[in-house]
Amino acid sequence: MGEIGEIMHLARSGRLIVKLNASSAGIRAGELLIDGSGKRVGKVIELIGPVSAPYASVIPMTDRTSRLVGSKVFSGGFVKTSRSQGKGSGRYKGRQRR
Secondary structure, eight states, rough: OOOOOOEEOOOSSOOEEEEEEEEEOOOOOOOOEOOOTTTTEEEEEEEOOOOOOOEEEEEEEEEEHHHTTTTTTEEEEEOOOOOOTTTTSOOOOOOOOO
């Protein structure tokens, strides 16, 4: 669990903008970010900016977003999702109509 970067800004859209460290080159969209105490901060949605100085746009998972600005964040892995068959997934079940 290495330090990924620092929360720089709370955008008007409600997303957190995180300045990524040079050592965080392996971060990808969908990755969870946690604070120093292990609490979930948010989920990375997209990487923005130049490769030499990247930023991450993060959807917060907490209500205390204004307090997070300036704090360090760490990698928390990925969200485990179950693949359930729902509408639009897999083969068409039933009779086809013409």
